[in-house]
Amino acid sequence: MKLSRLGEFGLIENIRCRTPAGRDVRIGIGDDAASVKNRGDSSLITADLLIEGSHFDLRWTSLRDLGHKALAVNLSDIAAMGGIPDYVILSLGIPAHFDSEDIDAFYRGFEELAAEYSVALVGGDTNAAEKLIISVCVIGHSSAKPVERRGAKAGDDIYVTGTLGDAALGLKLLRRVRRNSTRKGQPAVTLLARHHRPTPRLAAGAQLAKKKLATAMIDVSDGLLQDLGHICRASAIGAIIEAARLPLSPAYRALAGKEGCDALSGGEDYELLFCARRQNRTQIEKLSIRAQVAITRIGACVPADRGIVVLDPSGKAVPMRIQGHDHFKKARSSV
């Protein structure tokens, strides 16, 4: 159905009807504000604004995947604080050519992920727009002290969850496949899935916070080196990264040769990058098993004056300019 026929209030009613009432949602969608039960003495709040043409391209991104990703990137921020997500607010600017089936597909992807982590959609705003605009705000809590970007000390180990570079390589493939219309093999399918449907590392993040194992943490959204730079600045440290230790997926290894290496600077990994004391290595290994995600030690924190150094496999320091994404310095079209 055309949205112009359904109308704004019809759309809101549709969304309201398909949103399960959360146990702790006292007033949900449809009033001036939502009222929700607080689950601790403090709240974690994060927000992301995704804009068509800048953050995603609907030529190669399905609306269902986009719904998943719009929520996932926010959940990843909560994970990076060691938090647990509770509530989400979703505001949409919707182009005139969208129909209610398009919106349904988006909400399906969004809600599937929300249900997986018991996050309740409690409100938002819907508007007409020239291009699709997605604004998400997630509210959560932490059962322990949230893990900040500051707090790492020289001598700490540096770890990352999962594998790096898959999403960035997936995006390159998407652009190439679109041009050449070649058939995709399994490695490509894997990388594309990593690009379209990132997994927020909520279990690992929450356990790292609860056990006070992470001294500083961030999620890798703008590229490993850039996000490591944020930890270094906030913690007033430098870092040495051993390139040979970077966790790379089989799919990435199979296809990265032709495409160049994105594991250091490719964005949208949504893995957790964190620092931890050397004496906690065994505990980190145990946590990796419990949280069911690979956790790889990739380097160490050093005094700030040494900056960020990447060692190549032979142990030689490779001159490395920090690369990554700055929204005002270059254009990107990614999802």
Next chain:
Amino acid sequence: MKLSRLGEFGLIENIRCRTPAGRDVRIGIGDDAASVKNRGDSSLITADLLIEGSHFDLRWTSLRDLGHKALAVNLSDIAAMGGIPDYVILSLGIPAHFDSEDIDAFYRGFEELAAEYSVALVGGDTNAAEKLIISVCVIGHSSAKPVERRGAKAGDDIYVTGTLGDAALGLKLLRRVRRNSTRKGQPAVTLLARHHRPTPRLAAGAQLAKKKLATAMIDVSDGLLQDLGHICRASAIGAIIEAARLPLSPAYRALAGKEGCDALSGGEDYELLFCARRQNRTQIEKLSIRAQVAITRIGACVPADRGIVVLDPSGKAVPMRIQGHDHFKKARSSV
């Protein structure tokens, strides 16, 4: 300075530096998520997405006024629940032609209002965009049970704070003044201010909730009749509005003759529309004095089957189609 030179992280740092650390803000701007102290056992959450060309027109809206208004419309939603605003998240999509002075002006208007109501800016997101996009999420609390749209009963009185129609008439004048470049008299200045810098009725809202005087409440954003319609649907009631009782400002009375009447359907009043038991009339009068805002009784709730009826000054029922704003049914350019 050009934003392309300042960069995304320079901009975030600028915003962080000028944002005073709130007492209850444990982790503010600059980490993956903010961490804030909860001020009650539940939170109120509301969000608005404002898009250039659809919600505002920079040809006649200053960025400073826009900063004020973007926050005010969200605070008005908190007021309509009887709540107290605590924290705000602000995400911006910024056009390439903006420079850092433009952003400063926007933040100045935003922060002036935030300071007035002790609302702390704790986070958000900044991105490049073709047109200005403003996404605001406000989190607050209520010292009493929040006032919903449902809860009014037949026999209740209907009240509205302040005056109606000023903002809609102001918008008409803006469009006309722009065309004719005529000089503006005082009444026009007043109406324009009502359009550009709405006042969220937080004191009145919070006191109505605290004293349990409002049986249902909403803020008038889409036009009196449309927002009354929301209360009627949610409360399963009808309503009779006496046109002669509608509170009109001197400025409105001076200029509305030529411009047509907007008090019933003109949007963006951001006044509170609420229902209350007949026996509480004296208490409402006292509250009006304490909250320092006019509160006018404009009608009464009736059984649902009577619908919404407007009585003209002679007491005759005027056939009245509900008008107001639906974002998908027509275009609007307003702020």
